[in-house]
Amino acid sequence: NDMVSTAAGMAASGLIPYCNSFAMFITGVCYMPIRTQIAYPALPVRLVGSSAGLTQGPDGASHQSLEDVALMRALPHMAVISPADEVETRQATNALADWPGPAYLRLGRYAVPCVHDAGYTFQIGKAATLRRGADVAIFATGHMVCKALDAAEELARRRIEASVVNVATIKPLDEAAVRAAAGGAALAVAVEEHSVIGGLGSAVAECLSATAGAPRLLRLGVQDQFGQSGEAEELLEFYRLTGRLIAEDVARAMPA
Numbered sequence: 001n002d003m004v005s006t007a008a009g010m011a012a013s014g015l016i017p018y019c020n021s022f023a024m025f026i027t028g029v030c031y032m033p034i035r036t037q038i039a040y041p042a043l044p045v046r047l048v049g050s051s052a053g054l055t056q057g058p059d060g061a062s063h064q065s066l067e068d069v070a071l072m073r074a075l076p077h078m079a080v081i082s083p084a085d086e087v088e089t090r091q092a093t094n095a096l097a098d099w100p101g102p103a104y105l106r107l108g109r110y111a112v113p114c115v116h117d118a119g120y121t122f123q124i125g126k127a128a129t130l131r132r133g134a135d136v137a138i139f140a141t142g143h144m145v146c147k148a149l150d151a152a153e154e155l156a157r158r159r160i161e162a163s164v165v166n167v168a169t170i171k172p173l174d175e176a177a178v179r180a181a182a183g184g185a186a187l188a189v190a191v192e193e194h195s196v197i198g199g200l201g202s203a204v205a206e207c208l209s210a211t212a213g214a215p216r217l218l219r220l221g222v223q224d225q226f227g228q229s230g231e232a233e234e235l236l237e238f239y240r241l242t243g244r245l246i247a248e249d250v251a252r253a254m255p256a
Helices: 002-012 023-028 031-039 068-073 086-098 144-157 175-182 200-209 232-238 243-253
Strands: 018-022 046-050 079-081 103-106 128-131 136-140 162-166 169-171 187-195 216-222
Touching: 002 018, 002 031, 018 023, 023 031, 023 046, 023 068, 068 079, 068 103, 068 169, 068 187, 068 200, 079 086, 086 103, 128 144, 136 144, 136 175, 136 200, 136 243, 144 162, 144 187, 144 243, 162 175, 169 200, 175 200, 187 200, 187 243, 200 216, 216 243
Parallel strands: 018 046, 046 103, 079 103, 136 162, 136 187, 187 216
Antiparallel strands: 079 169, 128 162
């Protein structure tokens, strides 16, 4: 709380502070000072939540942040960024220096491959299509982008072609990209290492609910549960967030 309040004071004095702690604690323990001292006056503080999601691992439910995106997304003025890899994390960190209001940057401890090459340019508020396919539109964020790409490869072996859209900015959502990717698809899918309530899936659902002719949306993530202690790979398997299991769930949900 002291760190967040100090950051608010620094921002009110013209500085651009970045403050970092575990995602569970910076968003949960510090929610009230974030709400009243940062979001309400729209101060340019960059809140960086590390070790986010299930893959925080053996520390268990008390340390696994599955509600942080929902908490931050609900705050007026707050941007929410969840990068997919090291390339995007570096660019997002720098891009936030010029963002006019408060922002939450969600980072994990789970090692993931790079899904972007050196030519990629991150922009706040813009989603990036990493793979194109006509049958299914998969929207993923953070650690789940590489898993969504794995799922698309598995689906291709089942003769289901999936597009994969990296939604690194959950708020403000790139609604035009969401509508464009979902248009014509038989199924839309949101994949996140977070509760299915209040995060990426909710943001995509809100967008598509106002879109005529939008496909059904399948929301994959943690289904209104707490996490538990376990190694990262064990937890992803248990909560069906591996490429193979995502592909199984998507194939099962495809319209006949």
